[in-house]
Amino acid sequence: MNERDIKEKVRRFRREYGIKRPSLASMQSVFERQGFTIILFNQVINDENVNTIIDNLGLVDMIALSDGFLYLDNNYRLVFLNEKLSDDEKLLVLLHEEGHYYCGHTTQHSVIGKNVVEEHEANEFVHYLQQLPLSVTIGEFISENKRIIAVIALATIIIFLVFGAIKVYHDRMLYEGEYYVTANGEKYHLKQCVTIQGHEIRRLTKEDVLSGRYSPCGICLPED
Ligand SMILES: [Zn+2]
Ligand SMILES: [Zn+2]
Numbered sequence: 001m002n003e004r005d006i007k008e009k010v011r012r013f014r015r016e017y018g019i020k021r022p023s024l025a026s027m028q029s030v031f032e033r034q035g036f037t038i039i040l041f042n043q044v045i046n047d048e049n050v051n052t053i054i055d056n057l058g059l060v061d062m063i064a065l066s067d068g069f070l071y072l073d074n075n076y077r078l079v080f081l082n083e084k085l086s087d088d089e090k091l092l093v094l095l096h097e098e099g100h101y102y103c104g105h106t107t108q109h110s111v112i113g114k115n116v117v118e119e120h121e122a123n124e125f126v127h128y129l130q131q132l133p134l135s136v137t138i139g140e141f142i143s144e145n146k147r148i149i150a151v152i153a154l155a156t157i158i159i160f161l162v163f164g165a166i167k168v169y170h171d172r173m174l175y176e177g178e179y180y181v182t183a184n185g186e187k188y189h190l191k192q193c194v195t196i197q198g199h200e201i202r203r204l205t206k207e208d209v210l211s212g213r214y215s216p217c218g219i220c221l222p223e224d
Contacts, residue, residue, distance in 0.1 A: 021136070022129055034077070036070075036078060039078055068085075100122045103118070105118045182199045182201055189217040189221065193219060
């Protein structure tokens with residue numbers, strides 16, 4: 001199988017078992033749905049039942065060497081899992097073994113995973129299954145951060161409203177504000193400006209501003 005085939009397998013697996021972010025519990029239940037029994041073993045000492053299975057199936061060497069493997073024959077569907085592993089390690093083993101099973105490596109051997117190509121495919125399966133699809137990543141981010149996202153959205157709206165209000169206010173000030181010009185002057189002023197006292201003045205209009213003829217007075221409207 002090439003990379004695309006494996007990615008397609010992972011997509012189908014996700015759909016079939018409703019797995020987004022695989023967990024130890026969800027992978028255990030996948031194996032159960034597939035008719036497997038998970039057997040926790042210890043590499044050194046096991047209870048009688050587990051020892052009997054190991055002996056009868058000729059798996060003593062496998063147990064000594066392995067952290068986990070699948071066993072399938074006409075009578076058994078078993079997942080062996082080293083009990084000493086951490087939960088994260090167990091999950092990795094289950095994902096890898098599921099990769100073998102789901103990629104169809106179960107036809108030739110009773111003990112699965114003995115050639116390089118199959119190992120590679122199982123590892124690729126794990127790799128793609130652990131990469132969350134973008135839609136899932138975004139969805140999880142949103143559901144985990146609902147409150148923060150709501151706050152950011154509200155803050156954004158408030159900022160837009162405030163800036164909008166400031167702009168409207170500013171435009172009003174500019175066009176219809178309390179600025180005055182004299183008949184021949186080229187500056188606009190506050191009404192109380194000393195330079196226009198005693199002159200005939202009129203209020204600055206929008207047209208005056210747009211004409212570009214007037215600039216602010218340096219005395220009553222000093223620029224910052
Ligand atoms: Zn393997
Ligand atoms: Zn002035």
